[in-house]
Amino acid sequence: MERRRQRRKVPNKTLLIIASARDEIARRLSTVWQGSGARLLHPRDLSRPGWRYQPGQIEASSAVASGELISARELSGVFIRLASVSAEDLIEIVPEDRPYVAQEMNAFLVAWLSALSCRVVNRPAVGCLSGPNWRPEQWIHAAAQAGVPVVPIRRRVGFDAAPVPAVPAAPTFTVTVIGNNCFGSNDPFLRRSALRIAHCANVELLAVNFAGSGKAARFFSATLWPDPSLPDHASALLEHLTGARSRMELA
Amino acid sequence: MILLWGLPGDTPLSSVGDVLTRRRKKSFFLDQHDSLEWSIELDVDDSISGCLRNGRRRLDLADVTAAYIRPYDARELPLASELRALTHALNLGDALLSWADMTSAKIVNRPWAMSPNNSKPYQSLQIRSLGFSIPETLITTDPEAAQEFWERQGTVIYKSVSSVRSIVSRLSPAHALRLKSVRWCPTQFQQYIAGTDYRVHVVGERLFPSMIQSQADDYRYAGLNGRSAEIKAAHLPKHVADRCRRLAAAISLPVAGIDLRVTPAGEWYCFEVNPSPGFSYYQQATGQPIAEAIADFLASDS
Numbered sequence: 001m002e003r004r005r006q007r008r009k010v011p012n013k014t015l016l017i018i019a020s021a022r023d024e025i026a027r028r029l030s031t032v033w034q035g036s037g038a039r040l041l042h043p044r045d046l047s048r049p050g051w052r053y054q055p056g057q058i059e060a061s062s063a064v065a066s067g068e069l070i071s072a073r074e075l076s077g078v079f080i081r082l083a084s085v086s087a088e089d090l091i092e093i094v095p096e097d098r099p100y101v102a103q104e105m106n107a108f109l110v111a112w113l114s115a116l117s118c119r120v121v122n123r124p125a126v127g128c129l130s131g132p133n134w135r136p137e138q139w140i141h142a143a144a145q146a147g148v149p150v151v152p153i154r155r156r157v158g159f160d161a162a163p164v165p166a167v168p169a170a171p172t173f174t175v176t177v178i179g180n181n182c183f184g185s186n187d188p189f190l191r192r193s194a195l196r197i198a199h200c201a202n203v204e205l206l207a208v209n210f211a212g213s214g215k216a217a218r219f220f221s222a223t224l225w226p227d228p229s230l231p232d233h234a235s236a237l238l239e240h241l242t243g244a245r246s247r248m249e250l251a
Numbered sequence: 252m253i254l255l256w257g258l259p260g261d262t263p264l265s266s267v268g269d270v271l272t273r274r275r276k277k278s279f280f281l282d283q284h285d286s287l288e289w290s291i292e293l294d295v296d297d298s299i300s301g302c303l304r305n306g307r308r309r310l311d312l313a314d315v316t317a318a319y320i321r322p323y324d325a326r327e328l329p330l331a332s333e334l335r336a337l338t339h340a341l342n343l344g345d346a347l348l349s350w351a352d353m354t355s356a357k358i359v360n361r362p363w364a365m366s367p368n369n370s371k372p373y374q375s376l377q378i379r380s381l382g383f384s385i386p387e388t389l390i391t392t393d394p395e396a397a398q399e400f401w402e403r404q405g406t407v408i409y410k411s412v413s414s415v416r417s418i419v420s421r422l423s424p425a426h427a428l429r430l431k432s433v434r435w436c437p438t439q440f441q442q443y444i445a446g447t448d449y450r451v452h453v454v455g456e457r458l459f460p461s462m463i464q465s466q467a468d469d470y471r472y473a474g475l476n477g478r479s480a481e482i483k484a485a486h487l488p489k490h491v492a493d494r495c496r497r498l499a500a501a502i503s504l505p506v507a508g509i510d511l512r513v514t515p516a517g518e519w520y521c522f523e524v525n526p527s528p529g530f531s532y533y534q535q536a537t538g539q540p541i542a543e544a545i546a547d548f549l550a551s552d553s
Contacts (some may be wrong), residue, residue, distance in 0.1 A: 155291075159290065
């Protein structure tokens with residue numbers, strides 16, 4: 001019995017990177033992660049025969065990436081570097097249908113990616129494939145509600161009004177959250193605050209910007225699209241994507 | 252103060268506004284056609300303050316206790332012909348939607364809670380988790396998979412995956428040759444469920460069920476196919492009524508239009524939850540006081 005188990009072939013796993021065909025960072029990551037089965041999925045892959053998804057039967061679904069068919073069972077993880085499929089991504093579609101097809105692809109991807117049982121970073125929100133694409137004031141409000149000191153923000157919209165710049169005067173520090181790890185600063189207060197903000201946004205990859213440091217630090221912005229191709233970021237993200245148990249398994 | 256935001260010709264919005272006026276409740280109508288006159292300021296930290304103002308009027312957002320928001324896409328409004336005007340209208344709208352997502356005022360409905368309706372299969376899994384049956388569904392770019400699904404189900408409908416062009420149609424032999432086009436875009440096919448349609452409007456804890464009798468695949472567009480739809484006020488079994496209330500509450504929609512179909516065997520399917528229901532059509536046919544209920548909900552303290 002034990003011998004039979006040892007002889008079983010370990011299935012090849014695929015790590016999907018969903019990105020625009022113009023995304024050079026995604027291309028670099030796919031090269032760095034090649035040994036882990038990384039494969040790029042571009043919007044044009046959604047115009048290839050082979051996608052199948054029956055809601056409620058995610059493990060039986062199939063996808064197409066870099067022109068090749070992949071079963072959902074083969075996925076070790078998914079990294080999304082795309083806010084949405086845009087009409088400009090769909091040059092193979094007749095121009096008058098591109099906006100509609102883009103909407104359909106986004107609606108489909110939100111459902112499929114949300115259902116996957118492997119690790120997906122970041123899980124999509126409806127309206128943004130890479131997580132909650134909050135407005136600047138929504139990040140500030142969420143951080144403040146989570147107990148993180150913030151730089152208050154003013155948003156002003158007037159027909160003739162100049163926009164209010166939101167650039168703080170103090171020196172700024174960026175902490176990049178990858179799973180439960182933080183990069184970019186050893187300041188415990190910044191690291192704790194960054195993790196708290198990522199947790200309240202329900203994301204596992206986030207760059208968090210602070211004005212000042214230590215207990216005087218104030219959060220002022222965040223982005224869902226940090227550059228994870230730096231060597232330490234890339235290996236931490238790879239480990240996070242492929243090394244941990246999925247959210248569904250944990251539930 | 253109750254904020255109403257949208258267009259004056261929008262019947263659900265104007266009928267709720269009429270009820271509030273009749274009841275002498277303080278309301279403030281922000282007409283999207285007048286977007287160019289208005290500016291907005293939002294100040295945000297752990298609290299949210301701000302105001303809307305034009306040359307003559309000012310609304311302190313802290314005074315807004317509730318809002319009924321039914322904005323139209325600014326790109327479809329006459330002001331869209333001028334780029335600067337359109338940009339302003341879009342920015343004003345975006346700031347108001349942002350406020351509506353964050354404020355502690357009562358909002359019908361919050362933008363973030365409405366967004367799952369933009370992905371039908373995503374919403375269908377929310378619906379199923381709350382106890383309703385959903386039709387067997389396949390989304391595919393594979394013509395062979397679509398053909399197999401059609402053969403297995405016998406009768407199949409197709410509809411958009413997003414909320415755009417969301418008209419339900421039944422597959423017919425005339426579609427067979429067009430199936431090969433599904434390779435260009437994930438296309439949604441669904442098991443056809445025979446039965447009687449119900450639209451249930453949920454307003455807080457109150458329900459307004461109506462039954463629709465029509466031969467059309469999508470009764471909302473029955474007239475386009477030379478068919479008709481008859482709408483009558485109806486009664487729901489208690490367990491279905493309770494499930495509707497639970498569903499609307501669980502997905503944070505105090506006002507919702509739930510589309511159900513009951514089969515001859517008595518199984519209740521839910522197709523969709525509309526987060527901004529145009530209830531006037533049903534109110535007119537059934538006499539149900541839906542606008543009154545929404546006005547009550549907005550004006551209540553709870």
